[in-house]
Structure formats: C-alpha cells, structure tokens
Amino acid sequence: MEVEQLKIRAAERAMEYVKPGQKLGLGTGSTAEKFVELLGAAVKDGLDVICVPTSKATHAQAEALGIPLTTLDETPFLDLTVDGADEVDDELRLIKGGGGALLREKIVATASERMVVIADFSKKAETLGGFPLPVEVVKFGLKTTMAMIEMLGHEAGVSGKISLRQNGDGTPFVTDNGNHIIDCSFHNIEEPEMLEEALQFIPGVVETGLFLGIADVAIIASPDGVSVLEAPDEEDETS
Numbered sequence: 001m002e003v004e005q006l007k008i009r010a011a012e013r014a015m016e017y018v019k020p021g022q023k024l025g026l027g028t029g030s031t032a033e034k035f036v037e038l039l040g041a042a043v044k045d046g047l048d049v050i051c052v053p054t055s056k057a058t059h060a061q062a063e064a065l066g067i068p069l070t071t072l073d074e075t076p077f078l079d080l081t082v083d084g085a086d087e088v089d090d091e092l093r094l095i096k097g098g099g100g101a102l103l104r105e106k107i108v109a110t111a112s113e114r115m116v117v118i119a120d121f122s123k124k125a126e127t128l129g130g131f132p133l134p135v136e137v138v139k140f141g142l143k144t145t146m147a148m149i150e151m152l153g154h155e156a157g158v159s160g161k162i163s164l165r166q167n168g169d170g171t172p173f174v175t176d177n178g179n180h181i182i183d184c185s186f187h188n189i190e191e192p193e194m195l196e197e198a199l200q201f202i203p204g205v206v207e208t209g210l211f212l213g214i215a216d217v218a219i220i221a222s223p224d225g226v227s228v229l230e231a232p233d234e235e236d237e238t239s
Contacts, residue, residue, distance in 0.1 A: 006120040011038050018082075024052070026052065027081065029084040031119060032083050035118060053069060072107065083118070087130060087131045088218050095129075095209050096209045097136070100165070101176065106214070109211065114217070117215045119218065133183070133195075134183055136182075137180050139180055146182055149182060149199065153184065196212055
C-alpha cells in the first residue's frame, strides 16, 4: 500500500474525533494536509467547526476549501488539534518541525484540550532522533546559538551534525515567524526531556521540535491496519 493511502487512512480515523461546534487546530505537513482535505469536504456537507491553522500554507489550503478560520487571539482555547509528526515513540513523545512550522504547531497544540497525531508507520520510532531534530532560532548570534546547541546537547548525552536548514537554492530557510531552523542529527535521543531542558536554556533558541507530554492520541496507519496509541489518562471520546 502506498504511503499516501496510509496517510489518508490515518486522517480518516482522526475525523472520528471531530464533533460539530468544535474549535480545531489544523496542523502542517503532508499528512495534516489529508486531514484538512477531509475536513473541508465535511464542512461543505454542513459540519460546523472553526479552525486555527498552524502555518501560512495550511491557512491557504483551509481557506480554499471554505473552512471557517479564526486566530488564537480571537479564540484562545481550542477543543482539538490534529497534526502530523516526523517521529512518535510509544510514550507519545514527538519530533516535529520537518515542515518548519514547529513553533506555531506547539502553540496551537498546547492551546488545545486534546492533540491527535496522525502518521504512517514509518514515523513510529522506539527511540527519537532518527529524524533530525529541528530547532527554531533567531537570526542574531546564529553561530553562537549553534555552538551552544552543540555544547549543551553533548552535556545532555547527544551529539551529531548540526546544520542550518537551507532552501533548494542554497538560501537559508525562513519560518513563518521570520526565524531560522537548525537541524540536529542526534540519531538517538535517550533522554528527550533532558535535551529539551538544555536547549530551552539557550537564549537564541525560540522553540524545539520536541513535543513532550503534549499529544494525547497517536493514530498510526500501516498496511496491516490502523492502530491507536493513547496517553495513560486518555479516554476514547470518538463515540
């Protein structure tokens, strides 16, 4: 089965968590796009929701589909966010930010009562770090910030290549917030909580792609079917 079909299956399962009248956060990335497509079809059929997108790209997609949109300034608290992940482990710890929207994604997710993650089976990991960890940083003092990421990362038990994300033409990638992304190939992050604490200590770091204690449900689609991982205190609210 093709990966695109698996993404659709995960998105279809996530739609079961959506209820009329909810305030939703819309994630960013190729899997989240599938959910937004399905949501747009449901809205066209009469589903009453209002949504906060996590990126300019998601905003454009949702707007084109006729999905009612708002902002966190207008709607500070949300019922549910559905988003993808670059990696997810058994404890529902995530690496996100492959699309560069990690800051807005984390703000929206933490403003939501629940976060549902949708992914295909390739994103499942026993230990985080196979996917390079994105870290959003300010432009000022970039080399100093990168050096501190490397130093404090080492103290937190990780090491690997640290690089400034670039566009296809070789120019630095710029987030929707006007910042840069540092991709950290740490490979095996045995203590993600320790690493998160270390990175947040660095003044030039705006946010990291470690989403810890945020996700409530992870929907993982594989050729064998769709599995649902839940946080220990999570109750099934799809029915």
